[in-house]
Amino acid sequence: MALQVYNTLRRDKEPFEPLAPPRVGMYVCGPTVYGxxxxxxxKSYLSFDVIVRWLRYTGYEVTYVQNITDVGHLTDDADAGEDKIIAESRRRGLHPMAIAELFTNSYLDDMDALGLLRPDIQPRATGHIPEQIALCQELLAKGHAYEVNGSVYFDVKSFEGYGKLSGRRIEDVESGARVAVLDEKRDPRDFALWKAAEPEHIMQWPSPWGAGYPGWHLECSAMSAKYLGNTFDIHGGGLxxxxxxxxxxxAQSEGAHEQxxxxxxxxxxxxxxxxxxxxxxxxxxxxxxxxxNPDWPTHPMLGRKYDPLVLRFYVLSSHYRSDLDFTAEGLxxxxxGLRRLHTAVGLVRRALERAADDGADHGLDLAGFRSRFAEAMDDDFGAPGALAVLFDLxxxxxxxxxxxxxxSRAALDEIHAVFNDLGGTVLGLVPAQLPQTGGDLEDGLMQLLIAMRRTxxxxxxxALADQIRLQxxxxxxxxxxxxxxxxxxxx
RNA sequence: GGUGGCGUAGCCAAGUGGUAAGGCAGAGGCCUGCAAAGCCUCCAUUCACCAGUUCAAAUCUGGUCGCCACCUCCA
Known part of the structure; x- marks a missing residue:
């Protein structure tokens, strides 16, 4: 079965057919780095990590772009309130760029710990101000935007497709109920592309409309187009x-590019x-x-730390498109569950260490396991079903x-390869070095104790044997x- | 109020027309000097509820109840 993906645009699963196979362009909304x-x-980045891994495993050449938002999102709404990064910089007495740097590093550390593959490109919003201004100008030129007092707004009524993704008709999007309407906007539903900055606003850039900063949504349109083209295959993000x-x-991208x-x-x-x-x-x-993170205070709800792969297992045990309830019991x-998987892999690896060339064949239908796994993953990246296949193995x-x-060594190699490919390469749950063992000295001491107990x-x-084991x-x-x-x- | 989604065993969770995967927890057995790990067996006649369509429904249709998300910052 070919890969089927659930496309929010159609609210249904459909066959995955990239624009120019085997190449796949994929953009995922990255974090705003203020915490x-x-x-x-x-959950989000783990889900897309496995999606990228599966696409690559099945032969696609994926260009994975994930932005780092280091400016522009406001604490309040599109029109008022304070940039969240600036708010945090005030709290901590640090420059906004220091805040962005601090939490970008924190983010990358966490993602590395969870075993996520780094995206191919991680563009920063502040590094793409010219591109965002250019997009703004394009929208002005095409009549999709208008300038007021140094700010530029998208004219929602000028784009008839507005609402097609979220299933909203434009008439339903009644702004003003909870959002204070800005007088300078022609329609309360219009949104900011570029905002004029007050003189004291720390993060601001020169533009054709005066000093200002980009609006909420502009960076993703500008950066995805720059690195993936005006039309690309996959856009991911949180619901x-x-x-x-x-x-x-x-609205921005299709309004500007007309495709x-x-x-x-x-x-x-x-x-x-x-x-x-x-x-x-x-x-x-x-x-x-x-x-x-062992160096981080323990959460009262948890009481202790866990191997990062446990978190990975937890997230992958439910489908990316279903809600996941986080509980201590679940963790x-x-x-x-992860230990069960690792124990099985460890057993194969130990057997491999002392395997000989001669010996019996495994007699397992490994191709069958692989194809059942593929069937689960091809059905909208069904990691839980794929995990079940791994447990059968x-x-x-x-x-x-x-x-x-x-x-025989060959037989064990074949079993090992399935665990490595499916559990390791695709799901990222089977590392080259299983987490049970410690460093060289630790392992050396353990081998000593094990030898003494064996004697x-x-x-x-x-009595002595039990003393060693019990202690x-x-x-x-x-x-x-x-x-x-x-x-x-x-x- | 508008839009979308969900309700499967003690818990987590697959399954979208053909007679309920898998994991955790639990019970019994095997293995073990004893353990641990592992293996075997058991653990939903039933999929929130009520109608309907069908030879056949957890899966489709209509309704009821409950929960959740988005519409406001969030992945």
Whole structure:
């Protein structure tokens, strides 16, 4: 079955047919860097990470662009309020660019920890002011925008497609109910492309309309066009950005370029925490560092830190297009599930270490596992179903390795390759180095203790053998006796 | 109020017309000096509820109830 993707534009799954295969242009709305990344970011970027990985695994040459927003989004609404980065810079007494730098680095650290592939291009909004001004001019020239008092607004009524992504008819988008209407706008639904800056506004740039700064939505239209062209294949982002952000992007891009903007719109659904919406205003968001960074204070809800891959497993255990409730229990279950996967892979790797060229074949239908996995992923990137296939393979593989059959190196290599390809390359859950083992010294000491225990057991000195094992357990180290010898891991 | 989505076992979660994947938790067994890990067996006659279409529905249609998201900063 060929890849099917759910396209928000059509509200249905459809076959994925890129503009110029095998090339795929993909743009995902990146973070506004004014705070540390939270679970919402984890879900979104993890989802698109696996989407990119699957596209590449199946042969597409993906150019993955993800912006870094370091200016322009306001605390309030499109027309009033303060730039969030400037607000944070005031709180911390740092220059806005220092804030952007600080949280860009924080973001990248978190994403690296979770094993995300870096996007091919990560353009900054402040690095693309000329492109944004040019787009603004284009829209003015085409009659889609107008200038008032040094600000430029998009004329929503001039673009008939406005509302096609979010399913809103333009008449329904009644602004003014909650947003104070600015007198200078012709229509309350019009949105800012360029805002005139007060003299004291720190982040401002010269423009044909005077000193100012770009509006909310402009950067994504300008930067996606620069790096992916006026029409490209995939645009991803969080569901909450569907309206108004993505709707406005479409208006800007199609208004300026007069050709379709994006072929497939993909939206990931949201994170809740203990059943409640996670939001800035609720103050209940859980940071990625809360969960995985050992140098960060422990979150009271969690009590301890987790391997970053546990978080990855947790997110991938639900579909990107369904809501995910974040709970301590869920994280615990994810940790156990991930361990099961890692145990199975570890078993194969240990067997591989002492495998010989001769030996039995595995007798498994590995092609069958691969094709079932592909079927799940090809159905709108169904990671949960793909994971289930991997667990079936775990059972089959464990069973085989515990059965006493001596498998040939080639047979073990083949099993290992499936775990590596599907669990590692595609899902990013199987690292080259399994997390159970420590450094060289640690492992050396463990081998010493394991050898001493082996001697004790050989001499039937079970009291000593148990003492070693029990005291290690208290230290958080678990010993496992297998037919290939004793291994250890952190509890 | 407008728009969109969801409701599957104790929990998480696949499945979108052909007779309920997988994970966690739980029970029993095997293995083990004892464990741990692993393996085997069991764990939803049933998919919020009510009608309807069909040989056949968790899957389609209509209705009811409940939950959520967006419309306002958020991934």
């Amino acid at each position: 540390h990344s939270h679970m919402g970011h984890a 909450e950005n569907q309206f108004p952000h993505h709707e406005c992007e479409i 379709p903007f994006v072929r497939y719109w993909l939206h990931n659904h949201m994170i809740t925490v203990n059943g409640e919406k996670m939001g800035k205003s609720k103050g209940n968001f859980v940071l990625i560092k809360d969960i995985v 615990e279950a994810a940790e156990n 775990c059972r089959a593989s464990n069973d085989l390795l515990n059965s006493g059959t001596r498998l 004790a057991r050989a001499e039937k000195n079970f 290690l357990t208290e230290l958080g180290v678990v010993l496992e006796d297998t037919r290939d010898g004793t291994s250890w891991r952190r509890a």
